[in-house]
Amino acid sequence: MFIAKEVLDSKEIPGYIKNFLLHLVQYADGNGECYPSQATLGERMGKTPRMIRNYIKYCLELRLISVRRRWLHSNIYTILCCKQNLSTMRKSISDKQPTKEIKSTLPKTNGREIKVCLEDSKAILGETTFKRNYSWLYKMIRVAGYDIYQECLHWLRNTMLMAECDGKPIHSPSGMLTYQIRKFVTV
Numbered sequence: 001m002f003i004a005k006e007v008l009d010s011k012e013i014p015g016y017i018k019n020f021l022l023h024l025v026q027y028a029d030g031n032g033e034c035y036p037s038q039a040t041l042g043e044r045m046g047k048t049p050r051m052i053r054n055y056i057k058y059c060l061e062l063r064l065i066s067v068r069r070r071w072l073h074s075n076i077y078t079i080l081c082c083k084q085n086l087s088t089m090r091k092s093i094s095d096k097q098p099t100k101e102i103k104s105t106l107p108k109t110n111g112r113e114i115k116v117c118l119e120d121s122k123a124i125l126g127e128t129t130f131k132r133n134y135s136w137l138y139k140m141i142r143v144a145g146y147d148i149y150q151e152c153l154h155w156l157r158n159t160m161l162m163a164e165c166d167g168k169p170i171h172s173p174s175g176m177l178t179y180q181i182r183k184f185v186t187v
Contacts, residue, residue, distance in 0.1 A: 007081045013062065020045065020055040021064060021081065028079055037074040069147040071120070071154065113146040114138070120150070124157050125173050133174040144181045152180040 003021050007013060023044055027034035038049040038056075045052070056077075059065045068076040121137050122130040130137070141149050156177045163170045170176060 003079075004081050007064065013064075014058075017055060017058055017062075017064070020052075020059070021079065024065070024077060025079055032079040033076055034079070035074045035076045040074075067147070069150055071150055114141050117141045117146060117149050117153070120153055121177075124153060124160070125177075129174060136174065136178075140178065140181055144185050148181065148184045152177055152184070155180050 003018075003025055007021070008018055020041075023041060024034060024036070027036045038052040041047075042049045042052045047055075056065070056067065056075075060067060064079070064081045066078045066080060068078075070076065118130075118134075118137065118141070125133070144152070156173060159176065160170050160173060
């Protein structure tokens with residue numbers, strides 16, 4: 001697996017993104033799929049996981065990679081900038097869309113994904129909070145999409161666990177979930 005020459009020679013793609021892609025391709029199989037954790041990529045590149053998330057976001061905007069998120073596992077990254085995928089990638093690099101356009105192209109959430117998100121929300125938020133905020137949570141899932149919602153739900157779970165360890169329980173978990181989702185999409 002290798003990165004296409006057009007990507008490496010492009011003046012429109014920053015050097016740090018090219019470097020990120022070169023590190024990512026080292027984990028890829030024959031189909032261009034890999035699943036290193038953000039912490040592992042950060043260690044190899046000498047960057048923080050937060051910077052790695054920014055690199056991933058930038059690559060998603062340019063359609064250099066695609067991401068399938070998995071609950072409690074590292075993401076699966078598919079590298080799209082190889083020879084067979086250049087036709088779709090060239091268009092996205094040459095006319096990079098503004099952020100609002102990209103947010104509107106989030107994949108549609110099907111009924112099964114909504115059901116899984118609602119079950120996970122119920123397990124994390126608790127029965128009472130879940131029932132009280134059911135319609136709002138449903139709207140959040142539809143707006144954010146499965147992947148972003150699951151990532152934010154995972155963040156909320158970790159935050160709640162840390163707060164319990166500190167002895168300061170969270171009083172508004174659904175509000176915190178909404179706050180986190182609004183970082184990714186406009187609600």
